Amino acid sequence: MTFTLRQATIHDLDVVTPLFDAYRQFYAQAHDLDRARVFLRERFAHHESVILLALDGDGAALGFTQLYPVFSSVRCARSYLLNDLFVVPTARKHGIGARLLTAAADFARANGAASMSLSTATDNVAAQHLYESLGWKRETGFLEYHLPL
Numbered sequence: 001m002t003f004t005l006r007q008a009t010i011h012d013l014d015v016v017t018p019l020f021d022a023y024r025q026f027y028a029q030a031h032d033l034d035r036a037r038v039f040l041r042e043r044f045a046h047h048e049s050v051i052l053l054a055l056d057g058d059g060a061a062l063g064f065t066q067l068y069p070v071f072s073s074v075r076c077a078r079s080y081l082l083n084d085l086f087v088v089p090t091a092r093k094h095g096i097g098a099r100l101l102t103a104a105a106d107f108a109r110a111n112g113a114a115s116m117s118l119s120t121a122t123d124n125v126a127a128q129h130l131y132e133s134l135g136w137k138r139e140t141g142f143l144e145y146h147l148p149l
Contacts, residue, residue, distance in 0.1 A: 001094040003062055005103050008051040010044040013037065015061045016051055023064075023086035027121070050080075052103050054087070054096045063087035065100040067107065067116075077114035080104070085118075085127070097127075101134050119144070 008016050021036040043049040043066075054063040066084040071077070082104055087096045108116050118136070120127045132138070 001056070001062075001091065001096075003054050003056050003091075003094075003096060003099075005052055005054050005099060007107075008053040008064070010041070012051075012053060013040060013044065015055075015059075016040055016053060016064055019061050019064050019086055019088070020066075020084070022088070023084055026086065049083075050107065052100055052107065054091075054100055056091075061088070062091040063096045063100055065104050067104055070117075072114060075114050078112055080108045080113050080116045082116055082118040097130055098134060101130070105134075 017033060017037045017040060020040055021031060021033050024036065025031055040051075043051075048068065050067045050069075052065050052067075053061060056062055063086055064084070065082060065086075067080040068083055070079050070081050072079050082101075085097060085100060087100075105116060117139075118131070120131070128138075
């Protein structure tokens with residue numbers, strides 16, 4: 001399968017929104033294109049995330065990843081949270097996810113990041129294998145906590 005990768009802009013909102021909505025549905029959220037569009041528009045408008053987009057030869061969206069900048073106080077350095085990675089089901093098993101992850105790491109390095117992090121569902125074994133095959137290491141030194149607000 002032939003595809004290209006590039007950084008998305010606000011002009012790609014109509015292309016990215018259905019992917020983002022499908023990603024949210026994968027994690028058991030209700031289908032809501034309006035909510036997805038508003039959320040993404042705000043990220044673009046405030047330069048709060050970076051979206052890398054995979055497109056086929058006709059310009060149809062095949063997948064995306066979204067990175068959020070964070071900072072390490074201990075390391076006094078920028079890091080990126082790879083919060084979203086999604087490939088449409090019909091395009092899976094063609095290396096798109098791996099290429100998006102590699103492009104995300106290249107982007108982070110080029111922007112001076114010291115590291116990247118991500119979380120995935122404990123039962124998402126396919127994604128875990130992909131991450132580990134690309135050199136990602138499972139965190140063993142820290143516990144992660146969340147405070148629902």
